[in-house]
Amino acid sequence: MTATFPFELDLPPKVSAVVRSTLEQFIAKTEVINASGFRIGQEGSGAAYELSASLVQFVEQPVDWRKVLQNGPFIQRKDGSKDSLATLVFMANYFQEYAIDARDDIGRMPFSATYQAKYGIEREDTCLKHFKAFLEEHHLGKWKDCPSRLFVSHDNDGLFRSFKQDGLFALRRGRLDWLLRIVFSEAMRKPRWFNMDRIMDINDAYDLKSTFFWLVEQGDVYLENRKLRNSDYSIDDPRIQRLMKRIESRGFEQGLHKSISSLGFKEEIAKLPFSCKANRNHFLRLRLPEHFQEMEESGLKLDFSVGFAEEFGLRNNYALPYRPYDLHQMKTLSVVYVPLMIMDTTNWTYKQLSRAEFMVKTVALIEE
Secondary structure (H helix, E strand, C coil): CCCCCCEEEECCHHHHHHHHHHHHHHHCCEEEECCCCEEEEECCCCCCEEECHHHHHHHHCCCCHHHCCCCCCCEECCCCCEEHHHHHHHHHCCHHHHHCCCCCCCCCCCHHHCHHHHHCCCCCCHHHHHHHHHHHHCCCEEECCCCCCCCCEEEECCCCCHHHHHHHHHHHCCCHHHHHHHHHHHHCCCCCCCCHHHHHHHHHHCCCCCEEEECCCECEEECCCCEEECECCCCCCHHHHHHHHHHHHCCCEEEEEECCCCCCHHHHHCCCCCCCCEEEEHHHCCCCCHHHHHHHHHCCCEECCCCCCCCCCCCCCCCCCECCEECCCCEECCCEECCCCCCHHHHHHHHCCCHHHHHHHHHHHHHC
16 A cells, blocks of 8 residues: 555545545556546536446445446446546455345346446456546556466365265276276275375476465355255364365465355364465355455455356456455455456366367467
C-alpha cells in the first residue's frame, strides 16, 4: 500500500470506503502516480472524475448485475459514457455475486448466470484494462509491468480409487497392458494415485514448488440433489502422516481442502498435523459473499477457491491476488484471494477437450 492516499474522495461514506480500498491495492502496483488533489465525486458533482450513479446506488443497495452492466461489460454514466473506475470496483470486488439467485445442483453460482458468460470475457484481465484506462485518460500515472507468476496446486481428493477408476477406463479402451500395470501397482501396494513423491520429483526438475490441499473428512455426502464424496483416506493414517512429513521436508506447501461437511473451518484446521495458512474448497463449493466471512473467521491467510467450476477464466476478471472489499462486513478483507484460472477437473468434467487440446489451451491461457 502507498503511504499516502493521493486522491480526494467526495463520495458517500460506504462508496468512499470501497473505492479507496480498491484504488489503494491498484496504485500499490503503479510505477508513478501523479494524483495529488485529484477529486473523485458523484455523477454531476463537477469533480475531476465523476463516478457513475449506478455504482453508488449498487453499494447502497445491491441489485442484479444485469441492471448494472446493461449494455456491455462496463458501467455507464447517465450520458452513456463508460466509467472505467466504477467498472473496476464492481468487478474486482465480486459484486455481481451479491444479488444473484441462480445456483447449480450443489449450491454454486453457475457460470452461465454470470456477466462473463454473457459477454464472453471470462479470460480477460478486464480490471487491469480499466485501471490503465483510468490512469491514462487523466494522466495520473503508469502501471508497473512485472513478470507473470504461476501458482500450481494439487487437490488430494482420492488416493486409493485408482484401481477401480483407472481399471474401468483401461477395460473400456481395450488396453490390457494398462490393466496389467494397474493390477501390478495394487499388488505391490503402490496405488497409482498415491503419487505425490513423483509429482514432487517433476516439480523439482522444473524448479517449481507446488501446494498440496488435504481433505480431513471421509466418505460420501448426500445433498438434496447430489451425492458427493470427500476423501477416500484418513488424515490419521500413518501412511498419510508420513507423506505429509515428506512433503514438508522437501519444501512444498500444504493447505486445507475444505470438506463438504457440517464442520467449520477451525474444526477442520485443528485436524491437520501441520500449520495451515491456505484453503481451497472441495468442488469449489461456496457462495459469495458468505464465503468471505467464513474465511475471515477461520484465521487463514490465503484462499484459492474463487474460480469457475465449469469454465477456465477469472471470476473477478483480475489476474493478480486481491483482498476484496466486503459490503456486508464493511471492510477490506484480511484474506488474500488468489485467482483460480485453470483446473483439470474443469476440462475432464465439463469442457472434455483431448489431452493435446487441453495442453494447447492451458499454454494459451498462461500466455494471455
